Amino acid sequence: MPELESAPDGDFSVNGNPVDATGHDGRPLVEFLRDVLNLTGTKIGCGNGECGACTVLVDGAAMCSCIVTAGSMRGSDVMTVEGLASDGRLTALQESFMRNGALQCGFCTPGMLMSATELLLRNPNPTRQEIVHFMNGNVCRCTGYAQIVEAIEEAARHG
Amino acid sequence: MTVHKRRIVGNRLPRIDATSKVTGAIVYGADYARNGMIHGAILRSPHPHARIRNIDAREALAAPGVFCVVTAADIPSERFGSFVKDIDVFAKEVVRYKGHPVAAVGARTREEAEAALPLIRVEYEELPVVATVEEAMADDARLVHEEWESYEANATLVRRGNIANHTRLTVGDADAAFAGAWRVFEHSFRTNLQHPGYTEPRAAVAEWDQDRLTVWSSTQTPFEQQSTLAAIFRIPASNVRVSVPAIGGAFGGKLRIGVEHVAAALARKARRPAKVMLTLEEEIATGYCRQPAHIRLKLGVDRDLRIVAKAGRMLVDCGAMSGSGVGVASSGLLMLAGPYVIPNLAIEGFAVYTNKAPTGSFRAPSGPQGNFACESQMDMVARELGVDPLEFRLKNIVRDGDKGPTGQEMGTVSVEECLLKAAEAIGWDKPVVEPGRGRGIACGWWTMTGQSSNVFVKVNPDGRVVVNSGCAEIGSGAITGAMQVLAEELGVDLEDITVVNADTASTPFDFGAQGSRTASMVGNACADAVRNLAAKAFPVAAQIMGVTADSCSFGYKAIVSGNQSVPLAQVAASLQSGAGGLIAEGSYIQPGTPFDKDRTSGMVIPVVNSPSYHAHAVDLTVDEETGEVTINKYVVAQDVGFAINPTYIEGQIEGGVIQAIGQTMYEEIVWENGEVRNGNLTDYKMPTAEDAPEVVSILVERAGLTGPYGAKGVGEPPVIEPPATLANAVHDASGVRVTDLPITPEKIALGRVRGN
Ligand code: FES
Ligand code: FES
Numbered sequence: 001m002p003e004l005e006s007a008p009d010g011d012f013s014v015n016g017n018p019v020d021a022t023g024h025d026g027r028p029l030v031e032f033l034r035d036v037l038n039l040t041g042t043k044i045g046c047g048n049g050e051c052g053a054c055t056v057l058v059d060g061a062a063m064c065s066c067i068v069t070a071g072s073m074r075g076s077d078v079m080t081v082e083g084l085a086s087d088g089r090l091t092a093l094q095e096s097f098m099r100n101g102a103l104q105c106g107f108c109t110p111g112m113l114m115s116a117t118e119l120l121l122r123n124p125n126p127t128r129q130e131i132v133h134f135m136n137g138n139v140c141r142c143t144g145y146a147q148i149v150e151a152i153e154e155a156a157r158h159g
Numbered sequence: 160m161t162v163h164k165r166r167i168v169g170n171r172l173p174r175i176d177a178t179s180k181v182t183g184a185i186v187y188g189a190d191y192a193r194n195g196m197i198h199g200a201i202l203r204s205p206h207p208h209a210r211i212r213n214i215d216a217r218e219a220l221a222a223p224g225v226f227c228v229v230t231a232a233d234i235p236s237e238r239f240g241s242f243v244k245d246i247d248v249f250a251k252e253v254v255r256y257k258g259h260p261v262a263a264v265g266a267r268t269r270e271e272a273e274a275a276l277p278l279i280r281v282e283y284e285e286l287p288v289v290a291t292v293e294e295a296m297a298d299d300a301r302l303v304h305e306e307w308e309s310y311e312a313n314a315t316l317v318r319r320g321n322i323a324n325h326t327r328l329t330v331g332d333a334d335a336a337f338a339g340a341w342r343v344f345e346h347s348f349r350t351n352l353q354h355p356g357y358t359e360p361r362a363a364v365a366e367w368d369q370d371r372l373t374v375w376s377s378t379q380t381p382f383e384q385q386s387t388l389a390a391i392f393r394i395p396a397s398n399v400r401v402s403v404p405a406i407g408g409a410f411g412g413k414l415r416i417g418v419e420h421v422a423a424a425l426a427r428k429a430r431r432p433a434k435v436m437l438t439l440e441e442e443i444a445t446g447y448c449r450q451p452a453h454i455r456l457k458l459g460v461d462r463d464l465r466i467v468a469k470a471g472r473m474l475v476d477c478g479a480m481s482g483s484g485v486g487v488a489s490s491g492l493l494m495l496a497g498p499y500v501i502p503n504l505a506i507e508g509f510a511v512y513t514n515k516a517p518t519g520s521f522r523a524p525s526g527p528q529g530n531f532a533c534e535s536q537m538d539m540v541a542r543e544l545g546v547d548p549l550e551f552r553l554k555n556i557v558r559d560g561d562k563g564p565t566g567q568e569m570g571t572v573s574v575e576e577c578l579l580k581a582a583e584a585i586g587w588d589k590p591v592v593e594p595g596r597g598r599g600i601a602c603g604w605w606t607m608t609g610q611s612s613n614v615f616v617k618v619n620p621d622g623r624v625v626v627n628s629g630c631a632e633i634g635s636g637a638i639t640g641a642m643q644v645l646a647e648e649l650g651v652d653l654e655d656i657t658v659v660n661a662d663t664a665s666t667p668f669d670f671g672a673q674g675s676r677t678a679s680m681v682g683n684a685c686a687d688a689v690r691n692l693a694a695k696a697f698p699v700a701a702q703i704m705g706v707t708a709d710s711c712s713f714g715y716k717a718i719v720s721g722n723q724s725v726p727l728a729q730v731a732a733s734l735q736s737g738a739g740g741l742i743a744e745g746s747y748i749q750p751g752t753p754f755d756k757d758r759t760s761g762m763v764i765p766v767v768n769s770p771s772y773h774a775h776a777v778d779l780t781v782d783e784e785t786g787e788v789t790i791n792k793y794v795v796a797q798d799v800g801f802a803i804n805p806t807y808i809e810g811q812i813e814g815g816v817i818q819a820i821g822q823t824m825y826e827e828i829v830w831e832n833g834e835v836r837n838g839n840l841t842d843y844k845m846p847t848a849e850d851a852p853e854v855v856s857i858l859v860e861r862a863g864l865t866g867p868y869g870a871k872g873v874g875e876p877p878v879i880e881p882p883a884t885l886a887n888a889v890h891d892a893s894g895v896r897v898t899d900l901p902i903t904p905e906k907i908a909l910g911r912v913r914g915n
Contacts, residue, residue, distance in 0.1 A: 034190070039183075040183070040186065040190040041182070041183020041184070042183070043187075043189070043190075043358070043359070043407070044189065044360075045358045045359070045360070045439075046439040046840050047438065047439060048439060048839065048840065050439075050839070050840035050841060051358060051840060053358055080183065081181075081182065081183035082182065082183050082184075084181075084182070085182055090178075090181065090182070094181040094182070097177075097181050098173045098174075098177040098178065098181055099173060100806070101171075101174075101636075101806040101807055101809065101810045103174075103177065103180050103181065104408075104634045104635055104636060104807075104810055104814065105357070105358070105359070105405075105406060105407050105408040105409075105633070105634025106176070106180030106181075106185060106405070106407070106634070107187060107357075107358040107359045107407030107408055107634075108358050109180050109181060110183045113181065131848075132848045132849055132851075133848075133849065135848045136847045136848050136849045137847070138847075138848070139358060139840075139845055139847060140358070140814075141355075141356045141357055141358055141408050141410070141814070141818065141845065142408055142634055142635075142810070142814045143810055143813060143814045144810075144812075144813030144814040144815070144816060144817035144818070144846075144851055144854060145813075145817065145847075145848045145851040146813045146851065146853075146854060147806075147809070147810055147813065148848070149848065
């Protein structure tokens with residue numbers, strides 16, 4: 001989009017709001033989100049791209065925000081877990097996670113939700129196999145995954 | 160007996176913190192921040208065992224952004240610890256493991272703190288390393304703690320040199336029984352070092368106001384932290400406030416103090432709030448992991464296939480601090496005995512110091528180790544005798560009325576029901592036809608930590624309820640379970656209840672989120688609070704209705720008498736204006752389980768409190784060539800007493816089984832010569848979605864004597880039986896018996912080559 005390209009260096013949007021990343025170009029995106037924007041819904045688990053706790057959507061694609069810099073987001077639309085619900089209305093995925101026991105400690109949940117959101121954007125009717133495969137980069141130590149997979153299946157059904 | 164359908168308990172209701180967790184609004188310990196906060200990083204020993212000659216922090220102090228450096232010299236006390244006071248905040252003279260904290264830097268940013276670490280000059284004189292339990296147990300072994308004798312310790316422990324506790328469980332005369340036995344079998348086993356693997360690293364923020372300390376941390380035991388911090392900094396416990404934001408998983412790994420004391424030391428010296436959060440590498444190298452164990456077991460049977468005696472020895476590798484290992488060497492003996500009737504026992508345990516990172520109380524501490532040995536051996540013996548492993552178990556298991564190994568009452572005993580249900584669900588009776596396919600089964604029992612739970616419950620004038628509980632929500636949903644008990648008894652909806660975060664300054668004492676106790680103990684305290692609320696509310700309601708107080712009971716958001724009722728909100732409002740509010744406390748103290756002291760020595764955990772019983776079964780396929788294992792179906796039959804919320808109980812079972820599949824099949828932190836060999840999530844692999852097989856949960860409900868509605872402890876048991884269940888099935892499928900965890904494809908393939 002041309003208007004974004006002409007934006008000053010470091011500028012991008014987070015949950016629909018323009019942000020100024022001046023001076024934070026080299027920092028991991030997750031730190032910029034958490035420490036500068038105070039959006040602590042995005043978690044840091046491993047900090048190495050290995051657990052998926054920090055997953056956000058960048059132009060609709062799930063990405064580990066611990067291994068990309070804030071500066072590299074220029075011109076992009078970033079969405080975090082805080083951006084899912086609008087006007088207090090939860091998304092179908094958030095609702096089905098709640099109903100299906102898909103969260104226990106909840107620390108993996110923001111990352112799980114963001115990955116699952118991308119999956120359903122791309123593939124509104126995934127098979128169980130496709131869900132399991134797509135979610136394989138997000139570690140959950142509490143649930144054993146079954147209830148997460150069921151929640152995604154249910155959200156897809158009732159979308 | 161009429162069974163009333165219950166409104167709240169027994170129902171699959173969403174947990175009370177669900178909304179804040181799916182929106183990202185909830186604040187975890189790792190998210191917590193204070194204005195003006197500095198960040199800490201820990202300098203850790205590069206040597207497994209060394210004497211500290213000198214520490215020079217001048218250069219680090221001059222580095223950009225650095226506010227302070229703290230070392231042992233900044234800690235007013237010597238050592239702390241729950242059973243043995245053998246832990247120091249920072250090493251004073253001797254470092255005892257690679258990773259032992261030596262100093263910490265507080266700086267404006269985490270990066271600046273980390274950058275200053277190498278500027279602290281430490282001179283070490285390396286000492287010989289005690290790398291294994293065998294070395295530690297040798298007669299001429301070098302001592303990990305030279306001054307062990309001067310350490311304060313729990314009086315039950317039997318200590319000597321590198322042995323932090325020597326335990327014994329003795330029943331009858333095992334030697335004589337073995338001499339008279341028809342057949343005697345002996346086997347050895349080894350278990351592995353597994354990290355709890357919680358996704359939120361350990362983190363804490365500390366702040367001082369004069370000599371008053373506040374700590375925000377995702378701890379399972381705020382009251383234990385409070386007293387530990389008070390002892391470390393030599394201040395009254397009342398001057399320490401520990402507040403618990405949300406916990407991002409713990410599994411016992413956040414039971415004991417982890418980083419709170421370091422944050423407090425930095426904040427004290429820098430005179431500003433300080434945060435310490437561990438990196439993944441620090442977590443893997445220094446987390447409170449499950450102790451590895453070396454186990455030998457001897458079993459004697461008579462011609463009727465009854466067990467006549469069991470003897471054995473368990474070496475528990477505690478690492479450099481004894482921690483929970485002394486307890487593991489106690490409850491481990493009960494796990495090795497297993498849920499069987501055995502007239503003669505001679506089992507001993509050793510909690511052993513080595514120059515490795517200290518271990519902890521990971522979910523069902525001692526359960527997987529002991530059960531792996533006990534239940535693998537049951538299978539091995541049955542196969543050698545040519546009998547069905549299920550039948551061999553059924554011949555020897557405990558049943559209602561039997562006593563436990565230390566003479567304890569065993570509650571409502573359901574191990575037979577669990578075994579039969581698990582066997583049926585896996586198709587035990589049907590022949591296996593495919594090559595490489597096999598089945599395994601195992602059973603066990605587990606304890607529920609008791610002690611006391613207390614709550615304050617307040618009904619607001621709008622009829623909504625606020626609960627102050629000193630028990631944190633560890634993640635399992637157990638607090639939701641306890642609140643279901645409250646909602647049921649008080650006649651409100653679950654959504655009407657708000658729970659205040661555990662905080663030693665405002666919430667009443669609780670023994671902590673541990674030992675499968677939370678839903679039952681906090682639930683019981685809530686039920687007690689409802690009785691006390693009734694005592695206050697019923698007279699007021701009775702007056703309004705013109706009836707007697709003893710005719711009143713709680714109805715749906717109302718107090719009812721005959722066909723009259725008055726809204727709960729109205730009673731609460733009238734008490735608020737007239738008598739300080741509708742508020743009551745509730746308490747529950749779990750009575751101890753009596754046992755025969757003469758049978759035990761050194762056993763700080765001599766009984767299985769309020770036991771739960773369980774059986775697991777699995778159907779799997781082993782690749783003939785590679786040894787790769789595919790789990791086709793996994794079944795858990797677990798006696799939960801009463802299922803307060805089946806969804807979260809299934810979540811505990813599924814999550815526990817997958818976590819334990821990790822331990823059984825691949826997770827292992829490998830220490831060699833005092834160093835960790837695999838300190839990242841690629842080399843230390845935890846199960847992901849594709850690794851998780853189908854897990855079928857069968858909830859057996861034989862009401863126990865302790866929990867609300869007969870509930871039994873739920874959270875820990877699911878990790879206990881998977882190692883033995885899987886080992887037994889791998890043997891059934893491939894003919895290879897693996898007795899040392901993890902059961903990797905290489906071990907199976909090698910076993911096959913060797914014709915094992
Ligand atoms: S924190 Fe980014 S992948 Fe783990
Ligand atoms: S819910 Fe705890 S890590 Fe997934």
